[in-house]
Structures are given as C-alpha cells and as structure tokens.
Amino acid sequence: MPNPPESPSPSQRPAADEASFLRGYDADRFPRPSVAVDVVALTVAEGALKVGLYRRHEHPGLGSYALPGGFVRMQEGLDEAARRVLAQKLGLEDVFLEQLYTFGAPDRDPRGRVISVAWYALVDSQRFPADRDGVITARLRVGWSGETGGPAEALGPGDAPLPLAFDHAEICGLAIQRLRGKLDYSAVGFQLLPQAFTLRQLQDVHEIVRGEAVNKDSFRRRMLASGQLQPTGEHEQNVTWRPAELYRFARRAAI
Amino acid sequence: MPNPPESPSPSQRPAADEASFLRGYDADRFPRPSVAVDVVALTVAEGALKVGLYRRHEHPGLGSYALPGGFVRMQEGLDEAARRVLAQKLGLEDVFLEQLYTFGAPDRDPRGRVISVAWYALVDSQRFPADRDGVITARLRVGWSGETGGPAEALGPGDAPLPLAFDHAEICGLAIQRLRGKLDYSAVGFQLLPQAFTLRQLQDVHEIVRGEAVNKDSFRRRMLASGQLQPTGEHEQNVTWRPAELYRFARRAAI
C-alpha cells in the first residue's frame, strides 16, 4: 500500500528555493484518487420535492438512476465542474448552487477510488427540464422527519421506487436535511420559486420541504418582518379566489 | 486540455456485464488531481479561540505555518485521513471531528492540482499539545463579526501575526463561521471543555467563540432547558468564590 507522506519528497534533494523545488516536484510518484462532482438538483412541483436524475447507459450501475455528475477537469474549479455537469446533463444554468459534502468512502465506486464533491442546486420548477430520453424528474421521499437525516428514496412515475446508483440515495438524503435546516434561518426557499411569488406559494414550499405544516400567521409575520421580501404591487392572475400580492426576493433591506 | 468525460470509455468496447467492464476499466487514462485533508483543530484557552498549527520545513510555503494536513491514502476514508494527520502532527486522538468544506481552486497549491477536504476538530484545551518544535497553538482573530465570514488571522506569541500557508487563512475563517453557527442550535460547545464543567465556563466558551457577550440569565435557562446538561452533584474546587455546580454533557434526554 503506497502511502504518500503529507509532504512528498523522500526521493528529492533539498531544494534551495521554492521555484527549484517545484521544478523537481513530481506529483505522479504517488497514486491519486479520481475526483468527481455530483449535483442534487432540487425543485418543488406538484406538491412534492423533486430531483433531477438520469438513467445510466454504462457500467457501473447500468440501468440505475444517478445524479448528474462527472469527473473534475484539471483546470476547472469544483463549482465550475458542478455547473458544467448541471448544464450538460440537465440543461440548467444560472441556478442557486452550494457545496453539500464530500463523499470519499474507499469502496463507494466499483471503478476504484472516486471521491465525490456533492453539491445541491435549487431551481424554479418552470426551468426544470421535462422528462425526456434518459432524464427524469423524480419525487423524493424520506423515511425520517425533522432533521434526523438518512437516505432518500426516489420515486418515478406511478410512485415506483427508482434504483439509485452508488451512494446517491445518501447524497439526496443529506441534501434534503441541509435544505430543511437552511429554511429555518435563511432565504433559500425563494430559489425554488419563480421571480415573483405569493406568500402562500412560499409557505407551500416550506411545508413541502419540511414535510409538515407551518403556522400560517407566524410564517407571514416572520417573512414580512425579515425584510427579504419586496412587495411588487402586482397580484396573481387567473385564480378563482381573492388574488394575493406578488413578492420578490429583496437583495438587502435594513437588518 | 485532457477532459475526462463523466463516464470514461471512448476507448473501451461496450462490456456485456459490470464485472467485465470493471476489468477493462483503466482510471489512469485521465489525469487526476491529488486529494489532501486539512484539519482546523480548535480549542479555547486563556480567553481566546486557538488553532493548532505547525511550521513548514519544506517547500512550498517553507517557513510559514500550516494546518495539520496530508494526502489521502488510497485505502483510507476521508475521516480516517483527517484523524490520522491530527494524531501524527498534533498528537490528538478521539476528538470531535466534522467535515467543513472542500477547497479546490485550480491554483490553490503551487505543486499542482491539490483538492483539499477541510475538517474541523473541537478539543478540550487540557488535551491540546504544548508548543514544541514546529508545533504552535496560535490565537485566532477575525476582522468580521457575527457570521459574516472571511479569512482569519493567526497570532503567535506576543500577538505577532503568523504567515499562513496556502489558503489556510480562508479555511480557518470558515471554521470559525461554522462553529459560531453551530453554537446557536447545537451542543458543540461542550467539546471545547473538559468532561465536567460549570455553566460559567460554558458561557465563556460561547462568548469567546462568538466574540461578543451573551445574556447570562437567558443562557443559563436555555442550557438547562435544553436537556443536554446533566448535573453531577459535584462542585468546582480551589476557587476563591462560591463554587459552581459541575455539569456533564447528557447524551440524550427528553426532547
């Protein structure tokens, strides 16, 4: 088992200065893992939290469903890689994207040592790709409540459970857990809605993500008091009841 | 610029089954980055938040101070690697350890592409190593308040700023930000104290980490009501004032 010391250089002569050290440095002396990114692209539609998956046409995990992902190129940043695979596999650009966790169990990928930096994206459902060849938007279900944590299940059309590749069920579960936590103290919920939205829509998003009801009055008050909502003066259209005012995410207001 | 496709196999014939695919799989066809771990080992001592650093005796960054870190071995998990470097460089074992963030800017290390999975550890100051050859416990200072975020400064003896290697100032800053956030809703503060501690000590930890005072009455009530503190019945010794009761971290109580 070759073990790269943290500062590899048993075979190197001490170098006088950094420049000459770097000229003599050979990163190939030690085996290196592959590094990939995987993105949990989330949206809220039809009363459920959903994730964008694609069907694997190659080994390993052929036929199962996987998060959009791919190996990191040598010259690109990790966030760039995440945005690239999101655009390539799901056609999504300019989305809210945050790093989630890095998964690195030695046996998580049968191809060898593959370390995956997982990200999650929040997307307005109107921008989400329609199901097409190989790409599917699956409902997410978790067997836990609150912020307990654990793997998630992906449900296809007819609520049939989809087999998830690698450790992607764990990754999806962690993304949900993180999102639930964020809703309590930050404004990420907006990212799952169109630019203009009603308070009821925002509350729906919170309830769907959390998997439980929230108090309407308190929710309204908290959101309006947060200073993160900007009333547009316009109202929703084509509803059969009293139309609610539309709000926009306010960059920054008095704290 | 060689670009490994997310599912590398242009040069491979389609394999009938996964086993034969994996036999024919060659991860070496594409360049791979090096993967390292870096650990922000934090403690509270002498009224300050401190971090364990060591002086680099090799290029790059010779003479500057670095977080304990090292390359990940091919057969070890990321957490194992973090615990290993913590034990090797600082002699710390059995500590609270959580993943922080993965840093992967293409130019963050002059040796080439090195992606670092950063972790943070919380340690009781009594277990922290004394300053010795190459190892130093430095005070941490940030130029921001609350949870704004940004790089941290490491101060050596006499409050002299220590030059930090690579992007380790950023990593330390993020660790502080994360810790501050955690204190609001979780019990991590205990991890910076000995097994038995007084409420005042716990409050001191909170105030030092947050960089601002907290309300004593409310703090006491919140902690006692949390059900995470277990009174030991014993009291502190050798104090010149009324001795306070000692508490222990309670695994789990009624929620």
Added chain:
DNA sequence: AAAATAGTGTCTGTAAGACAATATAAC
C-alpha cells in the same frame, strides 16, 4: 463582615400560535 460569584425570582417586551373579522376575487 467584605468581596466575589453562583443561583433564584420577577417583571417586561417581543414573537409565536390561535382565532376572529374583514376584504376581494370568481361564480
């Protein structure tokens, strides 16, 4: 007794939960 801190009790303001009342749209 004096000093210093631990710990308790109480008051007040704020925010959440609950609920009633009013407003506005489609039908």
Added chain:
DNA sequence: GTTATATTGTCTTACAGACACTATTTT
C-alpha cells in the same frame, strides 16, 4: 349572494433580556 382565499387585528402564551435578590464560599 356564495365560496374560497387573502389580509388585518387581537388575545394568549412562551421565552429572552434585564434586574433585583439570596446563597455560599474565601479572605
């Protein structure tokens, strides 16, 4: 008018902040 939802107002309760008071130890 009826129905369904938005929006406003009010009451109650829980908790945080503030502050006064009591308790316990060393000097």
